Amino acid sequence: MALTLEEVRHIAQLARLSLTPQEEARFQVQLSAILDYAARLRSVDTSAIPPTASVLPLDAPLRPDEPRPTEVGARLLGQAPEAAEGMFRIPPVFP
């Protein structure tokens, strides 16, 4: 199944990726080929098969919710492109 250029642009927007016109054209061809290949899964009868999201035999374990000291916080903020007053700084959401 061939993706349209419109669909490629829509996916890129959902994925928060700006693409050049050349990238859009290349991904249109390549993603269509990969999705064609993946389409062979549709012929498998899975009506009675449960999905596998994780191979782990356990449910997500819980630990007591106890505060602990950490030194990582300040170092994390130090990795930001821009920080101010102990917070990450971003451009305006509405310009």
Place this chain on the structure above:
Amino acid sequence: MPNLTALSLLDASDGLRAGDFSSVELTHACLDRIQALDAVLCSFLFVAPESALEQARHADQVLRRARREGAPAVSRLTGIPVAIKDVLCVQGMPATAGSRILEGFLPPYTATSVQRLLDAGVVILGKTNTDEFAMGSSTENSSYGVTHNPWRLDRVPGGSSGGSAAAVAAGLCFAALGSDTGGSVRQPAAFCGVTGLKTSYGRVSRYGLIAYGSSLDTVGAFARSAADLQPLFTTMAGHDALDSTSLPAPVPEIDLGRGDLRGLRVGVPREYFIDGMQPAVERGVRQAIEVLRSLGATIEDVRLPHTDLALPVYYLIAPAEASANLARYDGVRFGPRRAGMDLLAQYLETRGALFGPEVKRRIMLGTYALSAGYYDAYYGQAQKVRTLIKQDFDEAFRRLDLIACPVTPTTAFGIGQHGDDPLSMYLEDVFTLPANLAGVPGMAFPVGYDETGLPIGMQLMAPSLGEPALFRATHAYQSVTAWQKERALR
């Protein structure tokens, strides 16, 4: 003084314990060899001589004290120089994941797997090259250059942990860590003629591993033999409160055995011997299976009927998980930023400019597979077929201890050979993806060389937490053969 970088890890450890040479000398030998060879190989992205020598001096103190007091409690890893794939965080070293979107990132903490090695006294030489965010089978997708295969420089080392495999193969370090989401330890181990372990899902903590496909990601390791890998595995494995997906199961003693495989039941799946595979690979693997038989193992046919569906399942599930995991790279909290007039424009520009083509392709693919209207047809169906693939293994391991098969259909392919054809590159992973989908461990190791001198790899797979059987069988094989003793770039 022997040629230090040609020693096995265990021989190097013996020499350190006996005081034949020091960890500082061993570390210098590795650093010198990196200096001499790595401009060509490009296996390291970052080398840390000062911190490595500091760790070596500390290890020498520990070793001296142990000799003086006759204390046996020194780890096999104390003073051993190793390398770390650049998807694992090590405090004090950059972590790029092979991507420009993490250029300059200094992780604020160390991965649990690495910390456990440091606690045992290893020397960390630096960080090794990887396909961007571990997405690839050749290291050609790294944003920082292509790693070359030490056996033939015009060939890829495999990927995504190609830097770690090449570094071990070239004798630049005694062992290296990697990660395996769809074959990223086993395939480069096969291409570079070293021994590589993909651990069971949940066996080794992933705290500090940069996430790619979270239901598939595992930490693994490379060394020159199973015996050399053993101390790495037992040191890294085990529950970690910082990783809720790490298994609480106790870590078993690994008994390498005495080469007797009587009682071991090994299955050979016909689905892993396909049309179009390189004859030398099939021949090498079948001969290795005969060696296992001669050591006492029972060899039998087994069916894994859904094998051919693993590739389409993987290339929907892994990109879907990647598209979620990589949403965090947005120019807000770490890495460089490309300015935009508002927040959305900053996201679009930063991610568009700094992710490479394969990463963008997989994010797009995953976003599509998860999007409204397509979820059930793609991601949902892939998860159901994953169940069938896992059931194949469950069924096989009801009567088998191990499965033996090739790691790859061919030996190392040429740099640039797959051009701009992603699907043909994905087909390289056909024999390694099923283990990740089923969560089972696998060991890859050399079983011969093709007519051009490139290594041939065999893969053993075991049920979840079945690493002891992988070690026992691989060590038995390596005790009666010598492929793993061949050295590239002598």
